[in-house]
Amino acid sequence: MGPDPYEGLNARRAGPLRRTAIGRRLLIQAVKRSPVDLRGPLGIAPEVDAASLAKALSAYSRLPTELLAAGPSALDTTAERLLELRCDAYPEPSWSYHFDVETRFFFYPRTTPNAIATAFAGHALLDAAAAGAARRDQLLEAARGAGEFFLRRIGLTEGPGGGYFGYFPGDRTPIHNASLLAASLLARLSHAAGADGEELADAARAAVGFALRHQREDGSWPYAEGERGDWVDGFHTGYVLDALGECSAALGDEAAAAARERGLAYYRDNLLGADGTPRYFSDSAQPIDGQSAAQAIRSFALAAARDPRWLESAWRVYGYAVRKLRREDGAFVFQRTRLWTNRTPQVRWVQAPMLEALSLLLAVGESAEDEPGAGDR
Numbered sequence: 449m450g451p452d453p454y455e456g457l458n459a460r461r462a463g464p465l466r467r468t469a470i471g472r473r474l475l476i477q478a479v480k481r482s483p484v485d486l487r488g489p490l491g492i493a494p495e496v497d498a499a500s501l502a503k504a505l506s507a508y509s510r511l512p513t514e515l516l517a518a519g520p521s522a523l524d525t526t527a528e529r530l531l532e533l534r535c536d537a538y539p540e541p542s543w544s545y546h547f548d549v550e551t552r553f554f555f556y557p558r559t560t561p562n563a564i565a566t567a568f569a570g571h572a573l574l575d576a577a578a579a580g581a582a583r584r585d586q587l588l589e590a591a592r593g594a595g596e597f598f599l600r601r602i603g604l605t606e607g608p609g610g611g612y613f614g615y616f617p618g619d620r621t622p623i624h625n626a627s628l629l630a631a632s633l634l635a636r637l638s639h640a641a642g643a644d645g646e647e648l649a650d651a652a653r654a655a656v657g658f659a660l661r662h663q664r665e666d667g668s669w670p671y672a673e674g675e676r677g678d679w680v681d682g683f684h685t686g687y688v689l690d691a692l693g694e695c696s697a698a699l700g701d702e703a704a705a706a707a708r709e710r711g712l713a714y715y716r717d718n719l720l721g722a723d724g725t726p727r728y729f730s731d732s733a734q735p736i737d738g739q740s741a742a743q744a745i746r747s748f749a750l751a752a753a754r755d756p757r758w759l760e761s762a763w764r765v766y767g768y769a770v771r772k773l774r775r776e777d778g779a780f781v782f783q784r785t786r787l788w789t790n791r792t793p794q795v796r797w798v799q800a801p802m803l804e805a806l807s808l809l810l811a812v813g814e815s816a817e818d819e820p821g822a823g824d825r
Contacts, residue, residue, distance in 0.1 A: 450795040453480040457548040460491030472550035498533040498543040502568035503800035507807035509575035540597035567629035570594035610657030622673040628691035631655035635698035667714030680730040682719040686743035724768030735783040738798030741769040746805035
């Protein structure tokens, strides 16, 4: 529970700016980019966020009990709180952010469930169930319900090579990371369901096919298809690669595995500096973002679980994050720019993703026979 870079529309003292799309975007960017924290003057109160809880739950599912400050109950209490935060807009379990969203693509209110939060929650519930959380059957049922939400409420939009999932019900924007995160949850659910998971598997394969059709020759993906989404950044690339890894493993899809390998090579060569700097864009390192670091650690650690040669990249980014982004209190800064460092401990954007990434790096690193970069540990 804490600040978020995109919660500007929760401001209670910025009424006029909320009346137009450009005003809403200006308000969001002012809260995000200001070197001075505007949350107090604007009346933005901290709130619990479902995506943050999902990342924490996945981390707790991997961490040894002795590392959890709250003890063994951390897994169960976090899972219960995540279930309590599900949206009530649809009968199927789904989750949203704790703020209204306005982007260059669309607007949707905080009451509308989105693909990112719902996929994170579904994966976290599966992780917790596998880790032996209490009420396991309830967690599995909620995860399966999230899969039904993607099939019934968002659905596939037909496209070249397959189809894609939108960002929220009614949306038809071809955003690769959102579509593949939905597919990755469906793929895991289909694998668990066996012969009963054919519909889930078919939908996941369609989304994977669409993504593979749009992978560029250099191994990258744009954020979205079309001019407005024609950029490549680090953490969204990581989302795509992690989702492809889940899909290839659950579906036995060799083409997805090969595409992921090409994407990982692009990620390493174009979105990481020699010293482990996580580059925000393919053509610019600035701003150096805490989530970019967390996602790079996660993506390369996850890849190293199947191929240890990727572990060095994960440790390299970890070393940079500890040296350059870690605060004295253990939190990680939001962003470093050429002019200043924004040290706000953004919970959903940085702290929860970093916690989850480090839990994965710890698990993979300890199981590896050889740990390149272990001196940074």
